[in-house]
Structures are given as C-alpha cells and as structure tokens.
Amino acid sequence: MATHSHAEEHHITGNKTYIIVWAALMVMTAITVYVSYINFGMLNIVIALVIASIKASIVALYFMHLKLEDSITWVFALFPLLLLALLIGMTITDTFTRTIVP
Amino acid sequence: MANHTIAHNVYVPFLEKKGILSWILTTDHKRIGIMYLISISFFFLVAGVFALLMRYELLTPASDFVQPHTYNVLFTLHGSIMVFFFIVPGLAASFGNFLIPLMIGAPDVAFPKLNLGSYWIYLLGAAIVLIALAKPADTGWTFYTPYSATTDTDVVLITLGVFVLGFSSILTGLNFIVTIHKMRAPGMTWHRLPLFIWASYATAILQLLATPVVGITLLLLITERTLGVGFFDPAKGGDPVLFQNFFWFYSHPAVYIMIIPAMGVISEIIPVFARKPIFGYKAIAYSSLGIAFISFLVWAHHMFTSGISDIAATIFSFLTFLVAIPTAIKVFNWTATLYKGSIHLHSAMLYALAFIFLFTIGGLTGLFLGALAADIHLHDTYFVVAHMHYVMIGGTVMGFFGALHFWYPKWFGRMFNETVAKIAWLFIFIGFNVTFFPQFFLGVQGMPRRYATYPPQFESLMSLSTYGSWILGFGIFIMTLNLIAGLINGEKAPQNPYGSLSLEWQVPSPPPLENFEEIPHVTDWSYGYGKKK
Numbered sequence: 001m002a003t004h005s006h007a008e009e010h011h012i013t014g015n016k017t018y019i020i021v022w023a024a025l026m027v028m029t030a031i032t033v034y035v036s037y038i039n040f041g042m043l044n045i046v047i048a049l050v051i052a053s054i055k056a057s058i059v060a061l062y063f064m065h066l067k068l069e070d071s072i073t074w075v076f077a078l079f080p081l082l083l084l085a086l087l088i089g090m091t092i093t094d095t096f097t098r099t100i101v102p
Numbered sequence: 103m104a105n106h107t108i109a110h111n112v113y114v115p116f117l118e119k120k121g122i123l124s125w126i127l128t129t130d131h132k133r134i135g136i137m138y139l140i141s142i143s144f145f146f147l148v149a150g151v152f153a154l155l156m157r158y159e160l161l162t163p164a165s166d167f168v169q170p171h172t173y174n175v176l177f178t179l180h181g182s183i184m185v186f187f188f189i190v191p192g193l194a195a196s197f198g199n200f201l202i203p204l205m206i207g208a209p210d211v212a213f214p215k216l217n218l219g220s221y222w223i224y225l226l227g228a229a230i231v232l233i234a235l236a237k238p239a240d241t242g243w244t245f246y247t248p249y250s251a252t253t254d255t256d257v258v259l260i261t262l263g264v265f266v267l268g269f270s271s272i273l274t275g276l277n278f279i280v281t282i283h284k285m286r287a288p289g290m291t292w293h294r295l296p297l298f299i300w301a302s303y304a305t306a307i308l309q310l311l312a313t314p315v316v317g318i319t320l321l322l323l324i325t326e327r328t329l330g331v332g333f334f335d336p337a338k339g340g341d342p343v344l345f346q347n348f349f350w351f352y353s354h355p356a357v358y359i360m361i362i363p364a365m366g367v368i369s370e371i372i373p374v375f376a377r378k379p380i381f382g383y384k385a386i387a388y389s390s391l392g393i394a395f396i397s398f399l400v401w402a403h404h405m406f407t408s409g410i411s412d413i414a415a416t417i418f419s420f421l422t423f424l425v426a427i428p429t430a431i432k433v434f435n436w437t438a439t440l441y442k443g444s445i446h447l448h449s450a451m452l453y454a455l456a457f458i459f460l461f462t463i464g465g466l467t468g469l470f471l472g473a474l475a476a477d478i479h480l481h482d483t484y485f486v487v488a489h490m491h492y493v494m495i496g497g498t499v500m501g502f503f504g505a506l507h508f509w510y511p512k513w514f515g516r517m518f519n520e521t522v523a524k525i526a527w528l529f530i531f532i533g534f535n536v537t538f539f540p541q542f543f544l545g546v547q548g549m550p551r552r553y554a555t556y557p558p559q560f561e562s563l564m565s566l567s568t569y570g571s572w573i574l575g576f577g578i579f580i581m582t583l584n585l586i587a588g589l590i591n592g593e594k595a596p597q598n599p600y601g602s603l604s605l606e607w608q609v610p611s612p613p614p615l616e617n618f619e620e621i622p623h624v625t626d627w628s629y630g631y632g633k634k635k
C-alpha cells in the first residue's frame with residue numbers, strides 16, 4: 001500500500017514542480033528581507049506573517065504532499081491551525097481588554 | 103503446508119520469552135504496556151510517599167517535621183511526578199498499549215518501533231528529572247513565572263525532563279490515532295468500537311495537539327532562565343501572565359488526557375458487571391470528542407485572579423460551564439446502564455462505582471470553581487486541592503485501579519485474591535474521603551494551599567485529613583501486595599472469567615504473541631449483554 005501511493009506521488013509531482021516551488025520560496029525570502037528595510041508601521045508584522053504563511057502553505061502542499069492527500073489528512077492538517085487561532089485569539093481577548101472595566 | 107500451519111498455530115503466550123533483552127528491545131505492544139505499567143506505578147508510589155510526608159508535616163500547625171523550603175520542594179515533586187510521570191502517561195500508555203490492538207482486532211499498533219521509542223523517551227525524561235533532584239525545584243508543578251524565572255533551585259533540568267517527556271506523549275498519541283484509523287479488523291466499524299477505544303482516540307488527539315504547546319512554553323522558560331530573554335519578564339517587555347495562558351492551554355486539555363481514558367475504562371467495566379448493554383453508546387462515544395474539543399476553550403478558568411481582564415474572565419467562566427454537559431452525559435448514561443441491571447460487585451466494579459460517585463463530586467465542585475465570583479474566594483485554597491483530588495484520585499486513579507483488577511487475568515494469566523482486593527478497596531475508599539472531604543471545608547474557610555504551617559483553628563480538620571492519608575496509604579499498600587502476590591502464586595486465569603463479549607477476552611490469557619491466530623471478522627458491537635440490542 002505504502003509503495004503504491006509513493007509511486008503515484010512521484011508520477012504526479014515531477015522535479016519541475018519542486019524547482020518552481022523552491023524558486024518561489026527564494027523569491028518570497030528576498031521580498032521579506034527587502035520589505036524589512038521599509039517601515040509600514042503597524043503593517044510590518046502583518047506583511048512578514050502573511051509572506052511566512054504563504055511560504056509555509058506551499059511547503060506543506062507540495063514538499064509535504066498535502067495536495068495529494070485524502071480528506072482526513074486535511075482535517076488533521078487544518079485542525080491545529082484552528083487551535084492556534086484560538087490560542088492567539090482568546091489570549092488577545094484578555095490583553096486587549098484589560099483596561100475596560102464593566 | 104499442513105505441518106507449517108500447525109507449527110504456526112501453537113499457542114505461545116506473549117510472556118513466554120525471558121531475559122532482559124526480550125523486554126528492552128521488544129516491539130510487542132503488550133510488553134511495552136507492562137513496562138509503562140511498572141514505570142508509572144513506581145512513580146505513583148514514590149510521589150505518594152512525598153504526599154504522606156507532606157500530610158505528616160500538616161498534622162500540627164507549626165512546621166516542625168520539615169523546613170518550609172523542604173515542604174515547597176515536596177509539593178513540587180509530588181505534583182510534577184504525579185502529573186507528568188504517572189497520571190498523564192498513565193492509563194493511555196499502559197492499558198492503551200495493551201488493549202487498543204486487542205480490542206480492535208489488530209496484531210500490534212501501527213508503528214511498533216516508534217512505540218518502543220516512545221517508552222525510551224519517557225525513561226530519558228525520567229532520568230533527567232532524577233538528575234534535577236540534586237537541587238530540586240520549589241515552584242509547584244505549574245512552574246509559574248516570575249518565581250520560576252528567578253528561584254535559585256534547579257528549574258531548568260526538571261522542565262527539560264518534562265519537555266522530553268512530552269515527545270513520548272506526542273508520539274504515543276500519533277501512534278494510537280493511526281492504529282485506530284488503519285488497523286481495525288474487518289467489520290470493526292467506528293460504531294462497533296468498544297468505548298475504551300473512542301476514549302483512547304479522543305485522548306490521543308489531545309496528546310498530539312496540546313502537548314507541543316507545553317513543550318514550547320517550558321522551552322521559553324528555559325531560554326528565559328539561561329539566556330535572559332524576556333518573554334515573561336515585564337522589565338524586558340514580557341508578560342508573566344503569558345506563561346499562565348500558554349501553560350493552561352496545555353494543562354487544561356491535559357486534565358482530560360488524564361480522565362478520558364478512565365472514563366473509557368468505566369464504560370467497559372459497568373456493562374459487564376451489570377449484565378446490560380451500555381446505555382447511550384453514541385452519546386458516550388461522541389461526548390469524549392466533545393470534551394476533547396471544549397477542553398481547548400476554557401483554560402483561563404485557572405487564571406481568574408491573575409489580573410486577566412474582566413471581559414475575558416467572564417467569557418472563560420461561561421465556556422467552563424459547557425464542559426459539564428458532555429461530562430454529565432457520561433455520568434447519566436453509566437447510571438442508566440446500572441438501572442435494573444443484575445449487578446455483580448466484583449472488585450473492578452467496586453472501583454467503577456467509586457469512580458461514578460467520587461468523580462461526580464469532583465466535577466460538581468469544578469463548577470463551583472468555574473463560577474467566576476465563587477472562584478475569587480476559592481482560588482488557591484484547599485477547595486481547589488480537594489476538587490483536583492476528587493477528579494484525579496476519585497476519577498482517574500479509581501479508573502486505573504479498576505482497570506488493574508479488571509484486565510489483570512487477561513494481561514498476566516493469573517487471578518488475585520478477590521476478598522483481599524475488596525478489603526483494600528474499602529480502605530482506599532474510606533481513606534480517600536477522610537483525607538480529602540475535610541479539605542473542602544478548609545478551603546471554604548480560607549485555608550490557602552501550599553503552606554507548611556497554618557493557624558491553630560484549622561488543626562482538627564487538618565489532622566483528620568492526615569489520618570485519612572494513612573488509611574488511604576494502607577489500602578493502596580494492601581492492594582499492591584495483593585496484586586503482586588497474585589502474580590507469584592495466583593490461580594491460572596481462564597480465558598474469559600466474566601463472560602465479556604469484547605474481543606480481548608476471546609483470546610487465551612495471557613494473549614498469544616501475535617494476539618489473534620487469524621484476524622477476526624467482527625459482526626456486532628461488544629455490549630450485547632442480556633437481551634439483544
């Protein structure tokens with residue numbers, strides 16, 4: 001079973017795709033470095049995180065073959081992102097509202 | 103060919119091979135389960151001794167037996183060893199390992215070598231913590247900053263040990279998830295799975311997804327201590343409450359890592375000894391997943407007095423009440439299973455009944471604490487200590503002891519002395535309540551936790567609690583001796599002493615090396631006791 005799906009993956013994702021993805025990652029790294037010299041104020045962190053998220057996503061999709069996986073693998077891949085959002089989001093409900101007294 | 107099959111089908115119990123290598127290099131889930139069982143029981147007894155020493159100090163108001171600093175070390179070691187080395191790996195690593203493949207009709211877990219690796223990582227973590235005992239930490243098991251960042255005791259090593267241990271937990275969770283998805287025997291559909299498997303599945307998800315957060319948190323603390331980075335130090339732009347947020351984001355789900363497997367055990371024991379199909383199978387199964395998910399949303403109920411905003415506290419208080427729903431669903435379903443059953447009071451069943459009774463008290467007092475206004479008064483008092491011990495001893499440990507008595511014949515192929523087991527249960531049940539029930543009153547009267555001394559007006563309740571700990575300790579002592587004696591000279595166990603319908607009882611006791619001669623075909627659920635479903 002394992003060997004079967006392995007062969008399939010090789011068939012679908014050729015070296016060409018990997019090289020394109022790698023190049024895209026390099027370009028985005030360059031952009032990250034470049035924009036770090038420009039001051040966007042509050043947006044600095046947002047821009048850095050958006051680029052980093054895109055990079056992480058294409059690594060997961062292509063290098064880690066998520067694109068070819070079945071739906072249950074997708075559930076397991078996406079659920080932690082929801083938890084991360086909860087961790088950050090619910091912690092922020094505290095830090096951003098500390099001065100408000102009902 | 104005929105010859106070949108005969109040679110293949112000779113029954114070889116998994117315990118047949120002897121010698122140290124047959125253990126430390128084994129990939130057999132049943133042996134790995136035994137190694138976990140021995141390790142966690144060892145840590146349980148060690149940390150139990152620390153508890154008895156603490157209670158002895160609290161017999162009188164003054165700190166006359168140990169110095170306050172020693173007392174702080176004692177509750178830190180008691181808490182961290184009990185939590186991280188006994189109760190979190192606990193049932194999942196020991197009985198989970200033993201039972202999951204047997205119950206779903208598989209020859210082993212999905213990744214047997216990884217399974218052995220997890221055990222070795224567990225031991226490595228334990229070894230690191232042992233080294234840390236040279237200058238033991240005094241922070242409490244929660245390692246709160248800022249104190250943990252500044253105390254001159256060895257916080258780094260003990261947290262590093264816990265960090266390493268986390269990987270054992272994560273890998274075990276991963277292994278079990280894949281096993282339950284991929285290794286079920288033909289016909290073992292999701293809705294025919296024994297409820298212990300559903301519980302193990304929910305636990306495994308929590309282990310896999312929550313543990314990394316505590317790992318990272320402890321790593322941040324280590325960096326803060328060793329490199330002086332200011333994650334949690336306000337002077338450097340950090341926030342000490344951030345530590346609590348991260349810590350409880352793991353540690354609240356972790357309390358469900360502790361309890362859900364025990365709930366699974368209870369769901370197996372009750373129908374067998376009530377001779378009735380389990381009531382509300384799907385409700386119990388899905389409530390495990392429900393608890394697992396909601397447990398991620400309530401963590402700040404440990405932080406109501408830490409200075410978090412009123413708005414956040416109100417939201418978390420509300421969400422905490424939601425946890426009670428799936429929990430209560432289980433309790434009502436177990437009681438409904440008992441209703442009009444023909445109940446047989448085997449020692450395992452006594453532990454299961456004790457679980458229902460004590461866990462209900464623990465869960466309800468959890469709601470008191472989840473109520474924001476009440477918690478402002480009760481936080482960090484003995485009320486919290488009583489609550490957590492009602493859920494962790496009254497719940498998890500009762501489930502653990504119940505599992506020990508229930509699957510003992512299957513695992514070791516021998517019987518223990520049932521009368522002694524019942525006597526031990528009685529001591530444990532009485533001792534436990536005498537120890538911890540007075541602590542509810544102490545807490546309501548304002549006695550704070552984690553102090554070596556106390557005002558004289560608390561002396562009667564405090565000493566009562568200490569006497570209780572002796573009864574409890576004695577009960578556990580008899581139980582342990584009884585179980586060990588059974589291993590040495592107990593009668594040989596039959597294949598299925600209780601007439602259980604579950605798959606693990608359909609193989610010889612102890613199970614053969616490869617579990618099943620041939621992989622079974624499952625045609626029904628395992629709870630069709632009495633009349634058919």
Ligand code: HEM
Pocket residue numbers: 244357358360361403404422423425426429464465466467468469471472473477480481482486489490493494497498
């Ligand atoms: C109905 C379910 C439960 C509710 C609503 C609940 C609620 C709470 C709350 C609000 C606290 C914080 C009290 C404070 O520090 O002021 C607490 C503490 C605690 N609970 Fe629960 N709980 C529940 C079940 C459990 C279970 C099943 C376990 C473990 C098996 C558990 C273990 C603990 C522990 C260990 C603490 C103390 C942590 C510490 O500060 O050292 N609880 N619980």
Ligand SMILES: [Cu+2]
Pocket residue numbers: 353354357400401403404
């Ligand atoms: Cu909690």
